[in-house]
Amino acid sequence: MSLKLKAIFLLLLGTIFWGMTFVFIKDAVSLMSVAGFLGYRFLLAGIVLSLIFYRRLKLINKTTLKYGLLMSVPLLTSFLAQTIGLQYTSASKGGFITGLSVVFVPVILSIIQRKLPSSNIFIAVLMATMGLAMLTLSSSLDLNIGDSWVFLSAILFAIYIIMVGKISRKCDGVLLSLTQFLIVGIVCTLYAGISDDLFIPTQYKLWQAILFTALFATAFMYTVQNYYQKYISEITTSIIFSFEPLFAAVTAFFYLNEELTEKTIIGGLLIFVGILFAELKLENIKTLLSVGK
16 A cells, blocks of 8 residues: 555544544533543543653653643643533534634634635635534524534634644654643643542543543544645645544434434535535636546
């Protein structure tokens, strides 16, 4: 298998893991506090990466620690908002709303650069907004509090993605991820301890959620992304990541028996297509559509 095919396979596998995390998180936060769960998840991910890449630990310097601390802020707040939101909304809806971060990235960059977004971004935002409305708004036009938290999480994660693009070139990617995981894990664990919400889990479902999210969706996926993304284009990578909401919805259907209504399917498809428009230029889309004609 070539490095390119291996990269596509591993990133797709990691994206499946990301999509599956929504159902595990929803289960976990029904049994323990948000801070306690995130503390276990990120501490375990940090420890695992430390053991795997222990030879690199001596390369950690002030620059890595500084940027790791800086990037841990949007990472921590994004995961807090998402995990809180999943207490009040469905895993499938949470997955689709989180996928909006891919649309928010070019929009935020346009604001920072003080220039209008391209035509495909306008189309992406319009379609994503329509899809979000179908997913989240009831007949009385009320927005579920959980949807609002996950929506905030998508914005914060978009900010995190932009920061990764600018900072990851300045230091070792693995050490940067490891530093962030440990910082987020320590902060969440301390907060849970102070709030008297920290305990050693005994339920199988809790350990299943902690181990899966820490090992597969955090330690594995971030390491794969840091190492293998260089072998494929950014467009290919973004398209692979855009499948996360789909995997979230499918997993929620089979694991939590969440109903996939016609409204959910249409809303999810609109967001999914909007994500693709955000990542593909109109010329690329026309080229893809013309293949086989």
